[in-house]
Amino acid sequence: MVHIHHELSLAMDRVLTFIHGEFHRPISREEMAQSAGLSIWYFSKVFKEYTGVTPNEYVTNVRMASAKKQLLFSSSAIQVIAEGAGYPDEFYFSRKFKQSEHLSPRQYRVEKRSAMAALALPFTGHLLSLGVIPHVATVDSTRDLHLKEELLHIPVHLKRSKQMSKELWHENLAHLREAEPGLILCPDLFSAQIKREIEKIAPTIIVPWLELTWREHLQEVAELSGKKREAVAWLKRYQAKTTKTRQQLKEKLGNRSVSLLHVMGGQLVIYGKRNVGAVLYEDLGLTSAYNYEEIDLYKVIEQHELSEFLGDQILVVVDRDVSSYQAWQLVKQSSDWQKLRAVEMGKVQVLKEMPWLDYSPYAHEQVVDLAVETLCK
Template structure:
């Protein structure tokens, strides 16, 4: 039987209720052999039968197989039998129950009142039965939540013990659930099988060792959990598009990411920049995780007075290659090209996917980029499906309050993820163009989105405008405000227009809309 229902709880009409105390044949003797319009709920409190476990509730169809199995359980079986009017489609699933809980008392009430002659008491019995169903659904939801938590723990275990021998069976035992259910739940939560995930963890660990040491491939293979270096090499090439030796050689190239988005593009290709700017608020993740691995720290290249500092830092660091945006003035381009061969990514002509492929071609890693994009599309499709179920047709507007003005995000930057990759809906009359435009307070209120995402700048004018806006009576009447669907977002990762940035935005969306919790 399935461990979990695949439909939403609904009201079910009780047709019959009975106790089973040591003689199931007597209880079921006058039941029809089969009725496709009736479901059966069996709540077992005690049993020595291999088919029916104690402290378990079973939902199943009323058929010959179920009745025969119940009648043959013998004197060891005790519990309650309920026949229910079928809704939608036949169901087959089971719920493990605590040894002592309110469901036993409810079962007693339902049986007693179903036998009453007074129609009002029978009606009360129907109400108790709905309470019983509620209790069973509640217990089941908690069990699913606990199982999810256990699966997350096994994922964390893989990440810290990847060199150990593991199997689906051993991981399922660790989670306390059956291997088949563990495999099903792990795929649902993570998006791939446990072994596929373990392989990715091991390969990523191998990449880190190649970046930080000069250890030979066979030694790295053994360190990350592979006894056969040839199998490790095949797995590594399948995951990265290149052999371990080619990857290690590539990592020795010193590549500078002159502008912020180029850092996210390089990291998506498993390339840690040799030089990069890390000083803006939307680079906090890169700063915290990669600061020690990036030898040359540049400053915000959008500030003219930082240009001299950056050029001197690059001259001293002597990178092999430089990747920059094509908005750099001609004078700056000449200076960069005197330091190292430089790629200029066409910023406005191309979108972030094309930016990634251009960078990948420059670095000889087109295969890795294509694989990364394929994985991204799979993740985005999964989240898009969950969002559609959770948000229905709600409209969403993302705004940025900066320097005393309100700016609306269109189809670029974070809008590329929200409205493009995830298919969320802008308020009526709004289009994805332009990418970023100023809105008046009156225009914002008139748009009246169902949900509102707000990024607030650190400047005093932004904070003042936000305070004034939230005090306006018109603001209080907006749908998003009344329904408490106004959520603040931070520059990191939402302002990072790169492959790595957008993958992190997907993760932020899961958290923002609680997609990892039952709806």
């Protein structure tokens, strides 16, 4: 972009705003020149100096950008996408698209979606539940053993840690660039700077994390991967499985309360409506020793509060860091722990982290499969 004087710059900005607002319909060069307040010839000359391309080329680029976004971020038919991008003729749109991207719209959608990057562990679980192997995934092969043999089929593994340092982020971003993903699934929990860096690499969909439940996440990922039918089928099968397991647990446990204590970063944590709480209390209908609905994500508790939150049966997950191990040893030796009813009755089980703490359908189905065996010993 060359430097032009202020008034012409403002005129060009008006044109660009006009184009971005009207590209879905036919736009003539006369209309663009009129919005700039310039003659057609002078407008074309100034526009190319300002943008580096002709007005028609710029309109085409805007239309192609819109079409590519819709191809990746929706399951709309090609004809619908063509019309939304300003091309009433689907076949003409397809020719223009292939000239621009060297792929047909359908090929572009398939190729990009087949090289998806999941930048949060649960997104990997969503994709696997839909029968999609991500090209890139944030996973830990020593922790995420519940992903089973699927881990071996994921080409690129990014590192994940409860404390992501700047160095680890830079390493992950470098590997992500090298992997050349077609589409990136990114949670909205990352910093603005990290998200900007990710968006430079490939088309990126920022998925709201706390605002959506895991079922809504699944539907979002299904839309992006063109697997809405598979999502409906999976949810139907999961509902049938949880209904059966729920009845079995009710028969064997009655109203016995079940709690999961997570020793994380040296702190004692219990869960609410999300994470493992969503499966244990919402899906399987187990009795909670506390009002889990008042806790959106998780709650850190103190040792003297154990009796308020731990019920008739206790599941324990201890993180592998030193501070968590030490905290767990201190808890076990405390009188607060020793006098708990579940401890006295021998109803305490120490579990591996996964699948219990992965907020994804892939993990939740495994929890349901393990529930009777784990809880009814």
